[in-house]
Amino acid sequence: MSDTKTPEITDSHCHLDFPDFANELDQVLARAEAAGVTRMVTICTRLRQEPQVREIAETHAPVFYAAGTHPMSAAEEPMATVDELLALAKHPKFVGIGETGLDYHYTADSADVQQDSLRIHIAAARETGLPLIIHSRAADDDMARILAEEYRNGAYGCIMHCFSSSPELARAALDLGFYLSMSGIATFPKSKEIREIFAAAPLDRVLVETDAPYLAPPPHRGKRNEPAYSAHTARVGAEVFGLDYADFAARTQANFDRLFAKAASWRAAA
Template sequence: MTPPVLTDSHCHLDFPDFADDLPGVVRRAAEAGVHRMVTICTRLRHEPQVRAIAERFDPVFYAAGTHPMSAADEPMATVDALVALARHPKFVGIGESGLDYHYTAGTKAVQQESLRVHVEAARRTGLPLIIHARDADADMARILTEEYRAGRYSCVMHCFSSGPALAAAALDLGFYLSMSGIAAFPKSADLRAIFAAAPVDRILVETDAPYLAPPPHRGKRNEPAYSAHTARVAAEVFGMDYAAFVARTEANFEALFSKAARWSAAA
């Protein structure tokens, strides 16, 4: 019987934490049943390095955008630049973008401007928007809804750890919620309840590596292999066996990240 495989839908393999260990990271992922991963560029000037990782390792795809916490420090992204990057065959998503008022509330205006640029790029390319949201639930729901009414696009709420109102708003728009190691933390019962109330066909799994390692690796460097630990907790949340849950999230990933699915099918 073929063992179940899953995708780490969001990690950061270009970060210094992995500089001397990329082949090992990819190998350990495969050994854990993680056959595919999306590495995310958070500053567009780093896109060449992130692209090179995707080109070096067949299981790795990539996305690029300007992280909201960096929006005020980086040149404003343009729709044309993002659309041009999306021509690469392994470029599969727009972002991460979004809003983060936890440490950077003083840059709300520029974050919101950057977010709307990324939404338009997602519309034009047909690629999913990858959203980071922290302490900005009301503005996040408002802008995503306004933009969707102006023209449809697809989206995943990466590392979802916000409240039930933002979860409901995202799901009402047909978007996806992604479970990170936070959902596996013992004190995250309220967050697990939000996920349990969501349709399982809108759920993805991720690490956000090198951050947020799930138990039993909490406090250590996270890596794509550990998404299997989060998936096992998630399967329990949805009352499913592990293989069935992983198969469901694989179908979800391929529906949203269809460009990655086509590449994998052709490989």
């Protein structure tokens, strides 16, 4: 019986508080469980919405959460403080700092504010020991520079969420001991370069995610994404690394447990 069991994986980044999932969360989580997705980290992107995100994690055993100020919102939200993030991190199911980062694609005019916000989140990650969750788009040089500068001020853990940037940024992150997360983008036919970046990365530094409700992988591309579909991305990941699905799933589970140690210990104690 054991070898027919669906391999377990974790959706390391989704947004279950978004309106796309209103009134359907129980069904979404049931489909995730059926697909072998035993844990999810739902991400709060505006700190004022933290209570709603926290409630989802408190209500549903497989769900953990993280909170931060998304870089695209940094100019319109109050600047986070380290103390504020440290207070949130006391919750037993709060397992990461962010998402934070830099996005110059649509919001380059707020680059200075984004960089200030990013450094505050890094300080909180360093102090709590929780992983930093990074969103990076069209800002590779500044991102690599700030991550390295801050690492010299004191080590911290980090995941480059939904990685779809350059090989150079991937290498800079990996050289700091950080992790790369594979999203539906890596499964798209045109994403050969992204798959090559992952293939060149150490296997023990790779996670999978959906970024749901965005970026659904085939065969659901163009539709609302949901945590169950991280299994489609993980199957592509297995192909990228030349592994069978169960082996790749097990490796990503071990990677998640290592980086998100608070979530792993909560599960062990539950």
